[in-house]
Amino acid sequence: MRDDTIPKLIAELCRQFYGLGWVTGTGGGISIRGAEGIYMAPSGVQKERIVPEDVFLLEAGDFSCCRVVRAPANPSLRVSECQPLFFNAYRLRDAGAVIHSHSVWAVLAARMFAPHGHRGAFVSEGLEMQKGLRGKGCFDRVRIPIIANTPREAELTESMADAMQTHPDVDAVLVAGHGVYVWGIDWVQAKTQAECLDYLFRAVVESDRLALTRAEGAER
Amino acid sequence: MRDDTIPKLIAELCRQFYGLGWVTGTGGGISIRGAEGIYMAPSGVQKERIVPEDVFLLEAGDFSCCRVVRAPANPSLRVSECQPLFFNAYRLRDAGAVIHSHSVWAVLAARMFAPHGHRGAFVSEGLEMQKGLRGKGCFDRVRIPIIANTPREAELTESMADAMQTHPDVDAVLVAGHGVYVWGIDWVQAKTQAECLDYLFRAVVESDRLALTRAEGAER
Amino acid sequence: MRDDTIPKLIAELCRQFYGLGWVTGTGGGISIRGAEGIYMAPSGVQKERIVPEDVFLLEAGDFSCCRVVRAPANPSLRVSECQPLFFNAYRLRDAGAVIHSHSVWAVLAARMFAPHGHRGAFVSEGLEMQKGLRGKGCFDRVRIPIIANTPREAELTESMADAMQTHPDVDAVLVAGHGVYVWGIDWVQAKTQAECLDYLFRAVVESDRLALTRAEGAER
Amino acid sequence: MRDDTIPKLIAELCRQFYGLGWVTGTGGGISIRGAEGIYMAPSGVQKERIVPEDVFLLEAGDFSCCRVVRAPANPSLRVSECQPLFFNAYRLRDAGAVIHSHSVWAVLAARMFAPHGHRGAFVSEGLEMQKGLRGKGCFDRVRIPIIANTPREAELTESMADAMQTHPDVDAVLVAGHGVYVWGIDWVQAKTQAECLDYLFRAVVESDRLALTRAEGAER
Numbered sequence: 001m002r003d004d005t006i007p008k009l010i011a012e013l014c015r016q017f018y019g020l021g022w023v024t025g026t027g028g029g030i031s032i033r034g035a036e037g038i039y040m041a042p043s044g045v046q047k048e049r050i051v052p053e054d055v056f057l058l059e060a061g062d063f064s065c066c067r068v069v070r071a072p073a074n075p076s077l078r079v080s081e082c083q084p085l086f087f088n089a090y091r092l093r094d095a096g097a098v099i100h101s102h103s104v105w106a107v108l109a110a111r112m113f114a115p116h117g118h119r120g121a122f123v124s125e126g127l128e129m130q131k132g133l134r135g136k137g138c139f140d141r142v143r144i145p146i147i148a149n150t151p152r153e154a155e156l157t158e159s160m161a162d163a164m165q166t167h168p169d170v171d172a173v174l175v176a177g178h179g180v181y182v183w184g185i186d187w188v189q190a191k192t193q194a195e196c197l198d199y200l201f202r203a204v205v206e207s208d209r210l211a212l213t214r215a216e217g218a219e220r
Numbered sequence: 221m222r223d224d225t226i227p228k229l230i231a232e233l234c235r236q237f238y239g240l241g242w243v244t245g246t247g248g249g250i251s252i253r254g255a256e257g258i259y260m261a262p263s264g265v266q267k268e269r270i271v272p273e274d275v276f277l278l279e280a281g282d283f284s285c286c287r288v289v290r291a292p293a294n295p296s297l298r299v300s301e302c303q304p305l306f307f308n309a310y311r312l313r314d315a316g317a318v319i320h321s322h323s324v325w326a327v328l329a330a331r332m333f334a335p336h337g338h339r340g341a342f343v344s345e346g347l348e349m350q351k352g353l354r355g356k357g358c359f360d361r362v363r364i365p366i367i368a369n370t371p372r373e374a375e376l377t378e379s380m381a382d383a384m385q386t387h388p389d390v391d392a393v394l395v396a397g398h399g400v401y402v403w404g405i406d407w408v409q410a411k412t413q414a415e416c417l418d419y420l421f422r423a424v425v426e427s428d429r430l431a432l433t434r435a436e437g438a439e440r
Numbered sequence: 441m442r443d444d445t446i447p448k449l450i451a452e453l454c455r456q457f458y459g460l461g462w463v464t465g466t467g468g469g470i471s472i473r474g475a476e477g478i479y480m481a482p483s484g485v486q487k488e489r490i491v492p493e494d495v496f497l498l499e500a501g502d503f504s505c506c507r508v509v510r511a512p513a514n515p516s517l518r519v520s521e522c523q524p525l526f527f528n529a530y531r532l533r534d535a536g537a538v539i540h541s542h543s544v545w546a547v548l549a550a551r552m553f554a555p556h557g558h559r560g561a562f563v564s565e566g567l568e569m570q571k572g573l574r575g576k577g578c579f580d581r582v583r584i585p586i587i588a589n590t591p592r593e594a595e596l597t598e599s600m601a602d603a604m605q606t607h608p609d610v611d612a613v614l615v616a617g618h619g620v621y622v623w624g625i626d627w628v629q630a631k632t633q634a635e636c637l638d639y640l641f642r643a644v645v646e647s648d649r650l651a652l653t654r655a656e657g658a659e660r
Numbered sequence: 661m662r663d664d665t666i667p668k669l670i671a672e673l674c675r676q677f678y679g680l681g682w683v684t685g686t687g688g689g690i691s692i693r694g695a696e697g698i699y700m701a702p703s704g705v706q707k708e709r710i711v712p713e714d715v716f717l718l719e720a721g722d723f724s725c726c727r728v729v730r731a732p733a734n735p736s737l738r739v740s741e742c743q744p745l746f747f748n749a750y751r752l753r754d755a756g757a758v759i760h761s762h763s764v765w766a767v768l769a770a771r772m773f774a775p776h777g778h779r780g781a782f783v784s785e786g787l788e789m790q791k792g793l794r795g796k797g798c799f800d801r802v803r804i805p806i807i808a809n810t811p812r813e814a815e816l817t818e819s820m821a822d823a824m825q826t827h828p829d830v831d832a833v834l835v836a837g838h839g840v841y842v843w844g845i846d847w848v849q850a851k852t853q854a855e856c857l858d859y860l861f862r863a864v865v866e867s868d869r870l871a872l873t874r875a876e877g878a879e880r
Contacts, residue, residue: 398568
């Protein structure tokens with residue numbers, strides 16, 4: 001993928017994610033690694049209206065800090081507050097892309113498995129869409145770590161890194177009351193995993209609501 | 221923002237809000253303040269089919285009355301019945317834009333916190349999307365006032381103004397069985413807050429439906 | 441409205457209604473009266489793919505029978521099976537347009553108020569969107585008749601006509617397990633009423649699911 | 661239908677099915693039979709981004725094996741893992757097209773009727789949309805077989821064939837935790853049946869959630 005196509009792709013994916021309900025109210029975001037550095041959508045803007053010129057290019061050499069290589073012409077745009085969290089995935093997992101979604105299904109799934117907003121893990125079993133997750137089959141027990149939210153996004157950096165290290169088999173971290181971070185070796189795998197997880201969150205939450213008593217006991 | 225772009229933006233936002241389920245059945249509306257006055261979508265029309273020529277321009281000098289500066293060529297169009305409610309936000313809060321949504325999530329949220337249709341307040345806590353609201357953080361307790369509905373929209377003017385004065389920290393008023401009014405310093409903040417609130421209404425309503433008993437007691 | 445614009449409008453509305461979930465699986469339909477007769481979408485076709493050339497023109501002189509004035513070039517297309525039901529609205533109410541939706545909200549609403557699939561009435565109260573219905577205010581008690589379904593659509597003709605005569609104040613009839621017929625003096629009023637009713641069906645069904653116990657007793 | 665239009669149609673339907681939530685996360689797929697052989701979407705790709713050049717053409721002479729007549733230029737594309745399941749419908753039912761959907765409604769419906777993930781049958785009764793299914797009326801009792809999922813899709817081949825043989829009256833098989841396979845004599849019938857089934861799955865699941873106690877006992 002040529003670097004000059006990445007800002008346009010980021011704008012296009014932001015519009016698509018807005019349609020999915022992942023980035024409404026200026027929430028959420030996306031970042032893609034190119035040959036020249038890390039491309040990142042700006043903070044606090046309407047995601048369905050981003051244009052390629054709004055995208056930041058950040059240095060990829062040292063993930064302990066944030067150096068802007070190329071800023072948007074619009075001086076009011078700031079680097080996403082998620083930047084250190086996106087960098088966690090680049091630094092600890094050598095990711096090629098990271099998606100941050102505020103999907104209501106992520107929030108409901110976190111609430112279901114960590115009702116008091118503390119740590120926990122979302123659990124999914126027996127669903128075919130688990131196959132879209134790296135190394136998982138439909139009969140595996142998938143556990144996605146849930147971390148507690150913090151007043152500022154940057155303060156999540158350490159607990160997200162901890163959760164990543166204790167769950168090396170998955171490429172996502174849920175944040176209670178907030179959303180989910182998902183990454184992959186490239187934007188396609190990051191997006192595929194983000195879609196599969198959103199589906200799993202929804203399927204598990206909606207299953208929980210089914211009045212299964214009538215069906216329990218006797219398979220028809 | 222140049223005034224001559226506002227009618228086109230209003231038409232575009234009406235189509236977008238129709239897609240979000242906020243303005244179906246000719247309900248809901250939007251108004252934006254420009255240098256020349258107050259722009260307002262017409263009443264009782266199909267919002268997804270509005271064209272820039274349908275937008276009214278009203279005088280902004282005196283918010284106690286409604287003076288039309290420029291009316292649409294189509295003589296059957298009337299100023300929105302919400303006009304005095306939109307003017308509340310211009311008059312009391314110096315708003316730059318106001319959105320009125322009939323989203324079913326607003327109605328369900330109001331019903332949940334004011335089941336008999338009287339006054340009350342919607343409460344949200346611990347949700348990241350609260351950050352999209354002026355001055356709020358994710359650990360604040362957000363309270364959005366709920367007022368009782370009235371037979372005609374204009375009759376809401378006073379109770380909406382009262383609710384605005386007793387809740388100066390938020391930029392929205394819910395109307396039981398009806399919807400929500402949301403404003404901001406400009407159309408971007410009004411839309412961002414409207415999207416965040418719609419998300420909070422949905423997240424709180426859907427959380428209420430979760431069978432949390434299984435998860436309660438033990439964080440996994 | 442010029443007659444030569446009606447087939448294009450029907451095709452456009454069919455695509456829009458498909459997006460709303462009203463006419464999937466070739467179900468549902470729409471008919472508009474013009475100066476030259478009654479325009480009607482064909483039966484059993486993919487509604488989101490209809491082109492203006494697929495629309496039938498039927499004689500409006502005698503609503504006791506169905507005479508084709510102009511048939512589509514495609515000989516495999518048939519007049520909608522709903523034709524006698526659409527004609528009920530033209531004949532008994534002098535309608536200008538009729539919409540037939542298979543929306544799942546219509547089916548759930550009918551099920552909620554007539555759980556055994558017999559006759560009954562859907563009831564809505566205290567919802568602002570009732571104002572989109574002819575002659576109704578938000579504090580009225582809106583009753584939409586529900587009739588039992590029949591093996592063939594044409595067999596509904598008489599019971600639909602009966603329900604229309606016993607409920608002269610509303611412009612819609614629900615059919616249990618099936619959907620809803622909605623009409624109006626023109627296509628705009630028919631569509632507005634169809635959107636408002638779909639909203640009311642959903643709002644009442646979703647309210648029913650809320651666990652209101654927590655909120656009951658004390659308005660906050 | 662000319663063969664050279666089929667790859668374009670497949671790409672178009674994939675985008676439409678993505679919008680319906682049937683093929684997110686690279687899941688699901690579609691295959692259409694032409695004069696020259698069997699056209700099939702590739703495996704594990706983003707379905708809303710497929711272009712006609714990505715579509716495989718497979719030999720239709722012998723359904724016991726998979727011979728590629730024409731492969732996409734892109735060498736990383738593989739034939740769908742669903743290929744033997746699609747071939748079941750071509751071989752046993754002389755289908756003209758097969759759709760595989762991962763719709764969450766299919767998964768919830770299967771869970772409702774086979775809560776332990778074993779064999780069973782989804783049951784629908786009294787719904788008009790049953791008429792969109794081959795040979796069914798709205799008062800029939802429709803039974804769609806549910807089979808247990810397997811670690812690899814190809815391993816479903818035999819149990820799917822068994823279910824097809826014991827349920828010759830329907831053109832679909834549900835797979836627990838996975839989705840549904842639906843076919844028809846051509847792509848239009850396959851799509852119509854897939855849409856009707858998705859509607860039935862949803863209507864039955866959502867009906868199950870209604871608190872019908874209030875309405876039970878007395879038809880209003």
